[in-house]
Amino acid sequence: MDDTERGDGPERVVRVRARGHEHVLAEHESTFEVTSDDWLTPAGDCIVGVEADRVPSDLDPAFVEACRAADATVAATLAAGGREQTVTGRGHPDLTFADDRSMVFRTSDYVDDRTVMVAADAAAADLDRDLVAALADGAELTVTLRVT
Secondary structure, eight states, X not given: OOSEEEOSTTOEXXXXXXXOOTTOOOOOSSEEEEESOSOOOTTOTTEEEXXXXXXXXXXXXXXXXXXXXXXXEEEXXXXXXTEEEEEEEEOOTTOOOOOSSEEEEESSSOOOTTEEEBSOSXXXXXXXXXXXXXXXXXXXXXXXXXXX
């Protein structure tokens, strides 16, 4: 399967590959983030993956446009170390997908150039602790984004 594809009906899918890091804590209460940076300090308690192979500005324009629909549902499935969790939220008409470094998934409705999802039903602190432990051990991470 390609990293960007048109799914059945209006669904669009994007895959982002990253890896965990020893400093993954996943303790942030309102966001989680995947970054293309190759480093992470303990202060980055929202970051769950580093060395992402794609950033918002890389994503397919059709995927971006679908996320901008007022009624868009966005799901992010995080898979690492044999564990998987799906976080669901919404798109937003003000999403720009302009950032060239990291993507942020937010439980709030705040939008900036890094935001790829708002009104998420989970933040870093809500992620499965076995998944977080795998990421802290440096496991490979796949984030599959679906928008409908």
